[in-house]
Amino acid sequence: MNTSLILSDIYIYPVKSLGAIRVSQAEVEERGIRFDRRWVVIDDTNRFVTQRQHPTMALIEVTLTDHGLELRHRTRDLGALTVPALPETFDLVPVTVWDDTIEAVVVNDTCNRWLTEALGFSVRLMYLPDTSPRLADPDYAPFDVNVSFADGFPFLLIGQSSLDDLNTRLLDAVSMVRFRPNFVFEGGEPYDEDQWYEFTIGGIRFYGVKPCARCILTTVDPEKGEISGKEPLRTLSSYRKRNNKIFFGQNVVTQESGRIKVGDEVVVVSRKVRYTMSEGI
Numbered sequence: 001m002n003t004s005l006i007l008s009d010i011y012i013y014p015v016k017s018l019g020a021i022r023v024s025q026a027e028v029e030e031r032g033i034r035f036d037r038r039w040v041v042i043d044d045t046n047r048f049v050t051q052r053q054h055p056t057m058a059l060i061e062v063t064l065t066d067h068g069l070e071l072r073h074r075t076r077d078l079g080a081l082t083v084p085a086l087p088e089t090f091d092l093v094p095v096t097v098w099d100d101t102i103e104a105v106v107v108n109d110t111c112n113r114w115l116t117e118a119l120g121f122s123v124r125l126m127y128l129p130d131t132s133p134r135l136a137d138p139d140y141a142p143f144d145v146n147v148s149f150a151d152g153f154p155f156l157l158i159g160q161s162s163l164d165d166l167n168t169r170l171l172d173a174v175s176m177v178r179f180r181p182n183f184v185f186e187g188g189e190p191y192d193e194d195q196w197y198e199f200t201i202g203g204i205r206f207y208g209v210k211p212c213a214r215c216i217l218t219t220v221d222p223e224k225g226e227i228s229g230k231e232p233l234r235t236l237s238s239y240r241k242r243n244n245k246i247f248f249g250q251n252v253v254t255q256e257s258g259r260i261k262v263g264d265e266v267v268v269v270s271r272k273v274r275y276t277m278s279e280g281i
Contacts, residue, residue: 005266007201008160009176009184014069015039015083015125016149017050019061020177020222025261028204028254031146032154033182035064039083040095040104040149041115041123047096048149049123051220059225060118073118074225081114083107087127095126097149103132136253140210145253153251156212157183157193162248165190169235177222178232179214181249185266191240193250195271202264204256208272212249 011020016037027034041049041057051057063070069083084107091106104126106112111125128134128149136147136154147154158181167173176184183201185193196208214233221228236246 003187005185005187005268007183007260007262007264007266008186009181010260010262011177011180011182011184012036013180014062014064015041015060015071016048017041017054017057017217018071019058020180021062021064023064025259027257027259029257030154030255031148032150036154036182037148037150038128039069039107040097040126040128041119042093042095042126044122045096046093048098049119050217052215052217054119055220055227056119056225058220058222060115071114076118078114078118081111083111083125093124093126095149097134098151100134102128102134102149104128137210140251141253142207142209143253143255145255153209153253155183155206155252155254156181156249157185157196157206157208157252158249159188159190159193160184160186161188161190162193166232166236166248169239170231172231174218174232175222178218178220179249180217183252187266194247196250196268197272198269200267200269202258202260204254204258204260205269206252206254208250209253210251211247212251213245214248218248 010023010026012033012035013020014035043049059074061072061074068085071081087105088108089106092103094101095104107125107127115123115125134147136145158179163176194211199206219227219233233246236248240247
């Protein structure tokens with residue numbers, strides 16, 4: 001039996017909760033993949049805005065360019081928005097992401113106006129500079145590591161076998177993009193990533209620190225920009241629930257940097273104590 005594990009997909013999400021970009025190679029950095037969630041949309045209270053409350057954010061597609069980003073609305077003719085690689089203002093704002101407050105920079109008024117029109121309420125686009133620290137949860141991370149505007153950790157890993165197993169339990173299959181991973185790998189048993197501690201991708205060393213608790217965002221259909229019902233959370237809760245949290249995927253950190261690409265070998269170096277979902281995370 002072939003037990004080799006291969007990196008099959010790499011995704012980045014430059015603007016938190018907007019469209020995904022599938023890439024063939026990427027630069028690994030401390031905060032995550034380069035460009036991943038370095039921008040965030042905030043409301044008038046300086047709090048982050050996501051698909052949890054505004055599922056139509058999924059309809060805003062993002063493209064990497066030589067000079068930054070380009071945003072387009074999939075169903076509305078708003079024209080293309082050019083987002084510069086670096087902010088054009090010096091306006092520092094304390095941005096709230098969950099329980100963290102991080103200083104970020106307003107990109108420019110053009111981005112604010114375009115996104116306000118696209119979403120239908122007043123928002124601003126913020127950029128996270130390297131000078132703004134945001135440590136991942138030290139209760140789980142084995143060393144100090146900064147994170148971007150991602151929910152809690154720099155990377156999210158999911159096995160294709162895990163999604164395949166979930167889809168056998170659903171009436172209507174869901175895509176991997178619903179779960180917004182950075183790394184997808186092929187090979188191995190479903191949910192094997194639950195137990196990974198130390199592993200490498202293309203020779204770069206990573207650590208699995210905490211299974212990822214899932215929320216209503218997974219019920220947003222990324223093609224339609226709307227909540228599609230109670231799936232896949234309802235089915236996941238029947239066999240992936242512990243302490244009122246539903247888990248799918250593994251949060252990951254690293255102290256190393258370098259380039260990875262689709263097709264790289266994934267090697268599991270060490271594992272956590274084996275457990276079943278009923279025994280806890």
